[in-house]
Amino acid sequence: xxxxxxxxxxxxxxxxxxxxxxxxxxxxxxxxxxxxxxxxxxxxxxxxxxxxxxxxxxxxxxxxxxxxxxxxxxxxxxxxxxxxxxxxxxxxxxxxxxxxxxxxxxxxxxxxxxxxxxxxxxxxxxxxxxxxxxxxxxxxxxxxxxxxxxxxxxxxxxxxxxxxxxxxxxxxxxxxxxxxxxxxxxxxxxxxxxxxxxxxxxxxxxxxxxxxxxxxxxxxxxxxxxxxxxxxxxxxxxxxxxxxxxxxxxxxxxxxxxxxxxxxxxxxxxxxxxxxxxxxxxxxxxxxxxxxxxxxxxxxxxxxxxxxxxxxxxxxxxxxxxxxxxxxxxxxxxxxxxxxxxxxxxxxxxxxxxxxxxxxxxxxxxxxxxxxxxxxxxxxxxxxxxxxxxxxxxxxxxxxxxxxxxxxxxxxxxxxxxxxxxxxxxxxxxxxxxxxxxxxxxxxxxxxxxxxxxxxxxxxxxxxxxxxxxxxxx
Numbered sequence: 001x002x003x004x005x006x007x008x009x010x011x012x013x014x015x016x017x018x019x020x021x022x023x024x025x026x027x028x029x030x031x032x033x034x035x036x037x038x039x040x041x042x043x044x045x046x047x048x049x050x051x052x053x054x055x056x057x058x059x060x061x062x063x064x065x066x067x068x069x070x071x072x073x074x075x076x077x078x079x080x081x082x083x084x085x086x087x088x089x090x091x092x093x094x095x096x097x098x099x100x101x102x103x104x105x106x107x108x109x110x111x112x113x114x115x116x117x118x119x120x121x122x123x124x125x126x127x128x129x130x131x132x133x134x135x136x137x138x139x140x141x142x143x144x145x146x147x148x149x150x151x152x153x154x155x156x157x158x159x160x161x162x163x164x165x166x167x168x169x170x171x172x173x174x175x176x177x178x179x180x181x182x183x184x185x186x187x188x189x190x191x192x193x194x195x196x197x198x199x200x201x202x203x204x205x206x207x208x209x210x211x212x213x214x215x216x217x218x219x220x221x222x223x224x225x226x227x228x229x230x231x232x233x234x235x236x237x238x239x240x241x242x243x244x245x246x247x248x249x250x251x252x253x254x255x256x257x258x259x260x261x262x263x264x265x266x267x268x269x270x271x272x273x274x275x276x277x278x279x280x281x282x283x284x285x286x287x288x289x290x291x292x293x294x295x296x297x298x299x300x301x302x303x304x305x306x307x308x309x310x311x312x313x314x315x316x317x318x319x320x321x322x323x324x325x326x327x328x329x330x331x332x333x334x335x336x337x338x339x340x341x342x343x344x345x346x347x348x349x350x351x352x353x354x355x356x357x358x359x360x361x362x363x364x365x366x367x368x369x370x371x372x373x374x375x376x377x378x379x380x381x382x383x384x385x386x387x388x389x390x391x392x393x394x395x396x397x398x399x400x401x402x403x404x405x406x407x408x409x410x411x412x413x414x415x416x417x418x419x420x421x422x423x424x425x426x427x428x429x430x431x432x433x434x435x436x437x438x439x440x441x442x443x444x445x446x447x448x449x450x451x452x453x454x455x456x457x458x459x460x461x462x463x464x465x466x467x468x469x470x471x472x473x474x
Contacts, residue, residue, distance in 0.1 A: 027359030090218035097245030170320030247315030424461030
């Protein structure tokens with residue numbers, strides 16, 4: 001086939017027969033789930049619109065309402081809502097449906113960009129808490145409980161606290177304690193649980209946000225359960241009025257919702273509710289076996305339960321496999337793809353991060369270990385530098401929305417001290433924004449970013465990825 005670049009690119013990727021240690025969690029249905037096969041065989045016949053008998057996502061009364069009630073039961077929620085525009089639409093709805101313009105909220109600073117964008121759209125006053133960083137891996141992993149409580153006490157008027165649980169790397173803060181402390185101060189707890197859609201189905205994994213008592217959470221089914229990309233759930237706990245959230249979902253979700261994606265949500269819920277515990281037990285056995293064999297190599301370092309208690313990590317989701325390589329994560333990713341046909345979820349200068357799910361097979365883990373073993377034997381002399389940087393403080397000046405709408409100009413970054421940034425700069429790793437729109441660029445920030453650049457660490461969020469120039473507010 002010609003003149004169809006997207007189709008051609010996808011077919012080329014399929015022809016490579018890649019072992020996918022990345023999302024989506026269905027893993028190309030390598031396990032042959034019957035529910036997913038039904039969708040595949042009837043894909044075009046299922047792609048319909050709101051005709052009689054097929055209900056309406058925005059005003060569900062029949063089959064969609066019944067399916068959402070089943071999802072609520074599976075996730076221990078009072079109410080659950082289908083999301084077909086991904087977790088981003090749910091995060092917008094969760095935050096903007098429970099706040100008003102000018103409200104103050106407390107935010108985990110290494111949150112997903114959708115949280116920052118919700119603050120911009122809603123003209124919210126965000127107070128940030130920096131996450132802890134795990135030595136060795138140099139990644140943002142958790143929150144210090146004492147710092148959380150101190151921040152809440154200093155901002156008693158905050159309407160809510162927005163948390164990421166678990167992180168991209170599978171690390172968890174003590175969410176139950178944060179919920180208790182927030183509720184004592186009459187604050188809502190809103191959780192980006194994008195990477196935790198599988199948690200309710202195994203007692204061997206961290207508790208889900210609903211089980212920890214969070215008020216609202218958003219879970220990406222497509223990341224860690226056998227669901228199609230863009231599928232997610234918004235879960236609401238008892239005692240929370242969902243009307244504002246429901247209104248915002250109608251605002252941020254398509255008026256032509258995909259029935260294929262809704263069927264995928266329903267199918268993934270069905271698989272996980274019926275067989276989730278058994279499938280996750282099998283998955284964890286494969287992960288334990290892999291990690292034990294990797295540890296015996298004495299070459300890589302793997303983030304595991306031994307990290308609990310370090311950098312305020314309360315628990316670890318072991319289905320995220322974070323491997324620190326002596327020669328760096330990016331090169332490890334490159335070698336795994338080029339030489340072994342294995343694709344990881346992401347990599348940074350230190351680590352490769354792999355996402356496993358109930359869609360993975362034992363064969364995939366065996367191929368991964370074989371590759372890691374061979375790589376370790378061929379690269380014994382390669383070493384990477386372990387860099388440690390102390391992050392500078394941040395200095396808010398105006399809110400993000402005002403920074404966006406004010407006139408801007410482009411200046412040399414080295415000459416921007418004292419000016420208000422119109423852009424975000426987030427070195428990756430550890431993925432914590434050093435400056436956000438509306439914050440003052442200080443000499444310490446300039447010095448820190450120049451040090452980051454000198455060590456070839458990528459900068460996310462800024463238009464000029466080299467950070468030679470930056471947009472500032474007039």
